[in-house]
Amino acid sequence: MAEPVPGTILGGARMTDRVVVPFEGAGAGAGGLTWGQRKVWTLMQQAGTSMSMGGAVPVTDGRTVQDLAAELRFFMCRYASMRARIRTGADGGPVQEVAGSGQAVLGIVDSADGADPDLAARELAERWEATPFDHAEEWPIRMAAVRSRGRVTHVVVTISHVATDGGGIAVMLRELGERDPATGQPAGPAPATGPLELAALQGAPSARRQNDVSLRHWERLLRAAGPRRFGPRVDRGEPRYRLGVFTSRALHLASRAVAARTGDSTSSVLLAGYALAVARLTGISPMLIQVVVSNRFRPGLAGVSHPLSVNGLFMVDTADATFDEVVDRTRRASALCSKHAYYDPAALDELRARIDRERGEVVETSCLFNDRRLDLGVEPPGQVPPSAQELADARAVSSLRWGKPFPTYLDKLMVQVGAAGDAVELEIQVDTHHVSADEVHALMLDLEAVVVAAALDPDTPTGLSAAQVEGMLARESS
Structure with missing residues (x-):
């Protein structure tokens, strides 16, 4: 050539x-x-x-x-x-x-x-x-x-x-x-x-067996889920497809505190917070989320450069539980999600089309989560949790900024987690005809609030609003 x-x-x-x-x-x-x-x-x-x-x-x-x-x-x-x-x-x-x-x-x-x-x-x-x-x-x-x-x-x-x-x-x-x-x-x-x-x-029998097992996991969750993640489309004008970045030192401090207490990773804590916040926004639970999974944990693939990250399917019930219980449910559901995120995408497309035909409705999966940070190990126990005053000060400087819009976007809502020094940075990609810019802002504040509240008190009800958390911080700081 x-x-x-x-x-x-x-x-x-x-x-x-x-x-x-x-x-x-x-x-x-x-x-x-x-x-x-x-x-x-x-x-x-x-x-x-x-x-x-x-x-x-x-x-x-x-x-x-x-x-x-x-x-x-x-x-x-x-x-x-x-x-x-x-x-x-x-x-x-x-x-x-x-x-x-x-x-x-x-x-x-x-x-x-x-x-x-x-x-x-x-x-x-x-x-x-x-x-x-x-x-x-x-x-x-x-x-x-x-x-x-x-x-x-x-x-x-x-x-x-x-x-x-x-x-x-x-x-x-x-x-x-x-x-x-x-x-x-x-x-x-x-x-x-x-x-x-x-x-x-991936054409060998062993990989085909793995594919079949993964598809059975997807089928079970798709059949159990309701058809929608968000409400019907509302034309809110342009720009329709937007990129936002929410920067929060409070989330960094609080997620580490909760992870150390529960013996989990901060990724599980943030995914639990995201699932809970979206469930509160939409009124839909259990939450069905596509989570980006890197398959480099599989034997022989750790040093591979070509793309191995695909979407796994994750479902968690956020109702009638403390936040620590939601984190525990998230950890267990995440393990299944990762285990079954190795499949032939063409076979998955065929499965999804068949389920939609049999149900007579399209099962929407356009709510996504991707933790792009590399160091996602379990937080060590015994850490001194942040004080209410420290969390209140950190929340006061949290910010949401909007970047250059997208010309097109294939999903409705995706949150990608990154690090920005001593803060968590959440990149939000959104179709504002399904989730408005104001709803995105409220969602970010709500996510931050539930994790901050849990860092202060493991028995804090998950139904607290962002305003109630502010009051809680003020009382604890005085």
């Missing part, structure tokens, strides 16, 4: 210079997509984007263009998914062709004297994010150096979601940092399970 070498235009953006980066690696061949890739590919086609990940990162350690070219070469040589092109197969479906060698290009953007290189880097990152990959002709990673007066100030990287996910990027960055400083060679052997190898394994 001939390897086209891009010119001064990379990913639709004009470069002032370039470095051609030759590479070679294992896992070459052609075959089908993995389950994770197929799920992402379908979502990408529906959304009309590459669902890319990456951005602009300042370079403050003196790395040069040659250093960044070496990093690009490391990614291309080590990870087969970075060397995969996706084309249409004989049956009309997608197939991937992994190259054993070829050339990539590190673009270079020179910021004009007196111009802001940070602005140039951000503009490039935004342009690349908005420009879908040509997966049949383009490698699924774009990388460029931004220079100012001859010095590298930023590196910009954009990777198509079909080539990796958040856990895969974490693997890549960790292994990049573990390279031998003298030779640049990786610290360990290359992953044995590339995308072609995993796609073959």
